[in-house]
Amino acid sequence: MSVVVTDLRRRFTEDGPPAVAGVSFTAPTGAITGILGPSGAGKSTVLRLIAGLEEPDAGRVLLHGDDVTDMPVQKRGVGFVFQGYALFGHLSVRENVIFGLRVRRVPRKEAATRADELLHRVQLDGFGDRRPSELSGGQRQRVAFARALAVNPRVLLLDEPFGALDAGVRLELGEWLLRLHHETGLTTLLVTHDQPEAFALAEHLVVLLDGKVAQAGTPAELREHPADGRLEAFLRVVSRRPRHLA
Amino acid sequence: MRGARRHGVLPGFGPALGVTLLYVGLLVLVPLAALFVKTAGLSPAEFFRIVTAPRALAAYRLSFGAALAAALLNAVFGLLLAWVLARYRFPGRAFVDALVDLPFALPTAVAGLTLTAVYSANGWLGRFLVPLGLKVAFAPAGVVLALTFVGLPFVVRTVQPVLEDLDAELEEAAAVLGASRLQTFIRVVFPNLLPPLLTGFTLAFARALGEYGSIVFISGNMPFRTEIAPLLIVTKLEQYDTAGATAIALVLLVTSFVLVFTINVLQRWTRRRAGASTVIGRGFRLAPALADAPALRRGLVAAAFLFLALFLFVPLAAVFVQALAKRPAAYLAAITQPAALSAIRLTLLTAAIAVPLHLVFGVLAAWLIAKFRFRGKGLLVSLIDLPFAVSPVIAGLVFVLLFGRQGFLGPFLAAHDWKIIFAVPGIVLATVFVTFPFVAREVLAVLEAQGNEEEEAALTLGAGGWQTFFRVTLPKARWGILYGVVLCNARAMGEFGAVSVVSGHIRGVTNTLPLHVEILYNEYDFTGAFAVASLLTFLALVTLAARKLEEARVRTA
Structure with a gap:
């Protein structure tokens, strides 16, 4: 019961190196798994392959034991928080949150009640009638979370969820994410290039380098026993930076 | 300073x-x-008598009716063309993309001449349509045809850039949340296209309302039947009825003022909407999982080509063939x-x-x-x-x-x-x-x-x-x-x-x-x-x- 990927491969150009070159790992149920690596390592592509937004050239994706590799994105039941939030600008915050329910033909009243519950959970009570353009970056981020959670996803996939925010808001939202995760217990995959963030939030880490898994394990294991020199170099940055999130 | x-x-x-x-x-x-x-x-009574004379009313009816019909046709097919050009890659795409602007650049007299030749009783297309009872040239349908031609680029050129800049994440987000392609189009894509679509529609309508050159050739210019308002102005002027021409012109001019104002408001709306929907514009590149089914794609491309053939390709070819006949x-x-x-x-x-x-x-x-x-x-x-x-x-x-x-x-x-x-x-x-x-x-x-x-x-x-x-x-x-x-x-x-x-x-x-x-x-x-x-x-x-x-x-x- 978990997210399992086996030997995932995806190539975007004929001649260049593949974006994802045989990635296998297991993300344990109920935990936050951080997918960490420098930009261009294939992190986002792996997440998009798990969501079904990309089709793999090879490899399998298993969600809680079900092979979903050939299942369209609509059927996979994943919650995805995009880097740029991708809130629907023409809809109110509430309409954004219940979008997934409305397309499943949940009656408007029932959906609206659920939206207000979720907005309460993400601390946006009373914001339902606003437009996304009227919200701050951190507020938009939380709307994106509420929208992803509304459909009761089997897993939560976060693609650089704090990437567009400034440091203070990142810190606050990181703590908020931990509390939220504690409440929901959702199996969560968090893509980030920010080592302190990954070490602070994730219970399990997968480090990608050049489209391959360089090492996987708990933050403690990675810190004590990095697999090789290159990985050590990449992770060393962590100890030098103030670990404000830890 | x-x-x-x-x-x-x-x-x-x-x-x-x-x-x-x-x-x-x-x-x-x-x-x-x-x-x-x-x-x-003019005294108010005189003005009112001129602009509400039966012949003037018939001319407004044709002008507004045909301009509206043409703008609606362009809204539907312009949206189709914009979609096909923005989303699909197919042989001849660059050629079609360039030729959509032809009505901007082609003199309206040439458009009128060639459309009349193609759609008259012995023309390339007219010879098939007239036996079916579809009289186009020298009939109100011809007016709609010519007005559709002159307004063709507007909807395409207002909708296409918005469609190309629409963040792919929006559609991906809808798909992740379980929306089908049709639901995604209706609930997510179309609301974003509505402001530019209305802008393009209004531009096409304004352009069609004033059009004169092409209509002179194709309509036959029969009072009460195929006489548009701009033509009535010219007729009155040629009869030295300057006051009458001016009164009718004022009606059209005021309409133009209103339309220009509307267009500017709509354009501001388009810009606001485009700015609000996303944080990071990524340009358009959809995941393969979200591509349209090949059958749908082929059908839409074929429909776009058919529309362009009837309104653009055949008339364009006719110019050169007839010239060198x-x-x-x-x-x-x-x-x-x-x-x-x-x-x-x-x-x-x-x-x-x-x-x-x-x-x-x-x-x-x-x-x-x-x-x-x-x-x-x-x-x-x-x-x-x-x-x-x-x-x-x-x-x-x-x-x-x-x-x-x-x-x-x-x-x-x-x-x-x-x-x-x-x-x-x-x-x-x-x-x-x-x-x-x-x-x-x-x-x-x-x-x-x-x-x-x-x-x-x-x-x-x-x-x-x-x-x-x-x-x-x-x-x-x-x-x-x-x-x-x-x-x-x-x-x-x-x-x-x-x-x-x-x-x-x-x-x-x-x-x-x-x-x-x-x-x-x-x-x-x-x-x-x-x-x-x-x-x-x-x-x-x-x-x-x-x-x-x-x-x-x-x-x-």
Whole structure:
């Protein structure tokens, strides 16, 4: 019961190196798994392959034991928080949150009640009638979370969820994410290039380098026993930076 | 310097504003004011009687009805074309993308001529439609056809960029949340396309309402049946009923004001909507999981091609086939006879005056609007756009009201033996009016897209106002300027309605190429008409090539 990927491969150009070159790992149920690596390592592509937004050239994706590799994105039941939030600008915050329910033909009243519950959970009570353009970056981020959670996803996939925010808001939202995760217990995959963030939030880490898994394990294991020199170099940055999130 | 600081960091605000206001005032405001002053000479009862006469009402009905039908057709097929061009890659895509702009560049007289030839009873398509009871040429359907042609690019060109900039994450987010492709289109994509779609619809409607050149050829011009409002203005003018022509013109002009205002409001809405939906614009690249089914894709592309074939490809091909239908010698003879050569000379002369004038003042106006903040900017933009929405017939009429024998300045001109109307100066003035917005609009779009940072950098490095303008702004905008000039040139050489009203049609003296096409057509010299038309069509195709060049340069820059 978990997210399992086996030997995932995806190539975007004929001649260049593949974006994802045989990635296998297991993300344990109920935990936050951080997918960490420098930009261009294939992190986002792996997440998009798990969501079904990309089709793999090879490899399998298993969600809680079900092979979903050939299942369209609509059927996979994943919650995805995009880097740029991708809130629907023409809809109110509430309409954004219940979008997934409305397309499943949940009656408007029932959906609206659920939206207000979720907005309460993400601390946006009373914001339902606003437009996304009227919200701050951190507020938009939380709307994106509420929208992803509304459909009761089997897993939560976060693609650089704090990437567009400034440091203070990142810190606050990181703590908020931990509390939220504690409440929901959702199996969560968090893509980030920010080592302190990954070490602070994730219970399990997968480090990608050049489209391959360089090492996987708990933050403690990675810190004590990095697999090789290159990985050590990449992770060393962590100890030098103030670990404000830890 | 205090003034400059208030309106922005760049110098040159005062002179630019002064010159632009003078230019707009003399060439747009004063002529249009003449129309209001002239109408004010009528008593309200007289005015009301003229504009509600049965023949006038029939003309409005046809004009508004056909313009509405054409704009609706363009909304549906323009959306289809924009979707196909933005989302699919198929053989001939670049060709189709370039040719969509043809109605902008092709003189309306040529459009009318070739559509009439293709859809008349013995034409390429008419011979199949007429036996089915579908009479197109010389019937109201022909009016709708021609108006659809002239309005074809608007919806495509307003919707397509919005569709291309729409963040792929929006559709992915909808798919992740379980929406089907159709649900995604209806609930996510379409609401984003609604503002540009309405803008394009209104532009097409405004353009169709004033159209004259193509209708003269295809409608048959029968009072109460196929007579449009602009044609009624011309008819009244030819019967020396200036007051009647002016009253009808005022009705159309006020409608144009309302439409231009509506368009500007809609464009602001489009910009607001586009800015609010996403944080990071990524351009369009959809995951394979979200591509449309191949059958749907093929069906939509086929539908787009069918529409373009009926409205664009076949009429375009007909120009060249008809022109060369006889021996090449006949073609050469048609374009080298003295009347044709004289028309070519006059057309070139007109463009040689109008285009440089707009190049200088259009760039200046664009600089003013893009770089400075000041009150009344929106109004100024609307005034520059106005000649585009005003019927060309009205553009001609206002100069007759000013400079004609019965006009405000008529006695003065007669006393000095100066001739403007039915002479070359009138043709130049009418052309300048009609081509007013093109350079300013194209350059403005380029300048606004580029922002101010480079100019500010130049200033910090010690460049003065003119240096910044010539060394930074002009080079940045040069491809936009080139296209604005080429488009302005195409419109200057192809203008029909405005020139027709002020020209007097004196063969060898005041005949431009588009007017010459009409004369040959009326004399049943079809080979000659198509030969001259093919010259103008060639010019239009060169204009489209220039646009492609500009786009390629902008993309690689």
